[in-house]
Amino acid sequence: MHPIYSKEFLCRVCCRNRCKDLIRSLQAEDTMMLFAEPVTEKMAPNYRDVIKEPMDLRTLELRAETEVYNNYAWVRENFELMVLNALTFNRLHTAVWKEAKRYHQSCLSNVFATIGKAAPP
Numbered sequence: 001m002h003p004i005y006s007k008e009f010l011c012r013v014c015c016r017n018r019c020k021d022l023i024r025s026l027q028a029e030d031t032m033m034l035f036a037e038p039v040t041e042k043m044a045p046n047y048r049d050v051i052k053e054p055m056d057l058r059t060l061e062l063r064a065e066t067e068v069y070n071n072y073a074w075v076r077e078n079f080e081l082m083v084l085n086a087l088t089f090n091r092l093h094t095a096v097w098k099e100a101k102r103y104h105q106s107c108l109s110n111v112f113a114t115i116g117k118a119a120p121p
Contacts, residue, residue, distance in 0.1 A: 018072045018115070019064040025111040026079060027057050032099050035082055050089050055082040076116060079107065 030036060038056045039047045048054070055078050063069055063078075086100035 019069045051085045
């Protein structure tokens with residue numbers, strides 16, 4: 001057990017599978033497809049000027065498939081970054097901002113409280 005990264009040890013294959021399970025669950029919670037794909041300049045002009053480290057569910061999925069994640073706590077870290085980016089870029093209390101807040105709470109309750117419970121907040 002590692003005090004920072006996780007409360008359980010998983011072999012490389014099991015870790016990759018847990019990462020993929022987490023990401024599939026995160027995708028299922030994204031009912032508005034807000035986080036499904038990378039944000040483009042066409043979708044949000046000046047996005048890259050404001051957000052220096054973009055993150056989306058497609059990127060998480062690719063990282064899991066290419067074994068970039070050595071611990072599924074890294075999925076949690078990138079999930080938090082993805083939501084923070086949405087909250088930072090979008091104005092307070094707009095539809096997208098509210099959806100990002102709802103998505104975050106939903107994922108904490110339905111994903112990280114169940115299959116990702118060992119990933120530290």
